[in-house]
Amino acid sequence: MIIRRISHFLCNYENIMPLFAGACMFLFMAGILLLPIQYSDSQLYPKTIDRNSTLDPYDRGGPPFTQVTIADQYPDNSPTAGLVTSFLTPFSLWLSQVTHHMGTTIVAHPGGIIDEILYNTRGLDTVVEATILFVAFAIASYIFRKV
């Protein structure tokens, strides 16, 4: 009987969104109540932020064109990790020196510096993220053209 009522409530698809939002709200409230969560000291991808750097917030330190050691989970799998840490072309190096933030943008770097860092250690992340974006564009353009 109760199942029939629940299922009757759920069969109206307009009830799904408020229900899910309510569930998320309870979850986040429980999350706040369960604080503090112990923060792991040995972070996988540690990062220091230098606000004065022209490459802020993507600066991983170290001079361009030299290898910088970056922490990763399986160093054996990506022996060249860190070689791309300061992967700047001469143009983007110049741009990052004369402007404050342009060095981090797509103007200096197709795909941005963060991708260059990530490609070596976490290659699939950037690929799937871009794929999600393209799928979303495909859906939007199909629906837009159809109307």
Next chain:
Amino acid sequence: MADFIGGLPYYILEFGDELVYFTPYTITLFLLALAFTLLAIISRPERQMDIAFGGDAYRTKDISISEMRFRRFMAIACGLASMGAMVTGDIFNFTLFTAMVGITNVGIVAAVKSPHVQDAAYQYGLVALSATVPLFAGAAVYAAATGSLSMIELMKGTLPAVPLVAKAMLVTGVVGEGMAPFYAAKAEMFRAPGAPYVIMCSLSSLLIFLRVVEVVMLG
């Protein structure tokens, strides 16, 4: 050695910091997704038939070629995302693949030219959109609390325990992306003609739900 839940892996593919591992459990789910993707590629869409009661009148709902192509494309993308989610050994990659399953599911149903189906797809899209918040928040808490995103590291048991709220967030996110318990609402979308593609929504959400069960049992 790590305590693998789905059996010992046959093969571990090293992909930088992301390990893709094939245990008996994940390879079963992977092959299921692969087989259904192949079916979606080779099969023709069904053509629904409306029959008027008390008369001989009937009509077949026609599916245009462009619509069929688009939905087949979305079904294949959904299959690829499911396959990735089945075998990945990385928490963040799993959440990314799950988000992709959610958005391709919306794409499969949103291409149908029926206001009723599109209304349902819109509500479903809103749920999938909001589900990304707990999904990626869960992955973030995993990384912050344990310091690792690799499932194999989590299985070793040397890392700090994963907080319960992170697991709950991950499951809530997958529920929202895959609409797992809301099949009653999904039935509205199943009115959309074109059988193999719509079943792909259902199968992919089932698969990612089966996988997240394994994921929350780690660490």
